[in-house]
Amino acid sequence: MPSEITDVEKFVTMSAKAKYCSVKRLKDTVKLKLRTPSQLYTLKIEPLRADEIIKKLQCEIQEKEK
Numbered sequence: 001m002p003s004e005i006t007d008v009e010k011f012v013t014m015s016a017k018a019k020y021c022s023v024k025r026l027k028d029t030v031k032l033k034l035r036t037p038s039q040l041y042t043l044k045i046e047p048l049r050a051d052e053i054i055k056k057l058q059c060e061i062q063e064k065e066k
Helices: 008-017 047-056
Strands: 020-025 030-035 040-045 060-064
Touching: 008 030, 008 040, 008 047, 020 047, 030 047, 040 047
Parallel strands: 020 060
Antiparallel strands: 020 030, 030 040
C-alpha cells in the first residue's frame, strides 16, 4: 500500500534512496510518487511549487502522461 507524505523536506530526503520518482500532472494538483525498494510514497502539491521540488529530487524523474 502506498503511504502519503505531507512533509516536502522529508520527501526530498527520501529521494536519495529511491529508484525513481514519477510525476503525474492533473488539473489542480501534481502527484509525485517516490518508489523506494520497500515502499511507494506519494506527495500531492500545487502545480506552482511542483517544479522547484522536482529540481531538488536526487533520483530519476519519470513524467507520466494524463
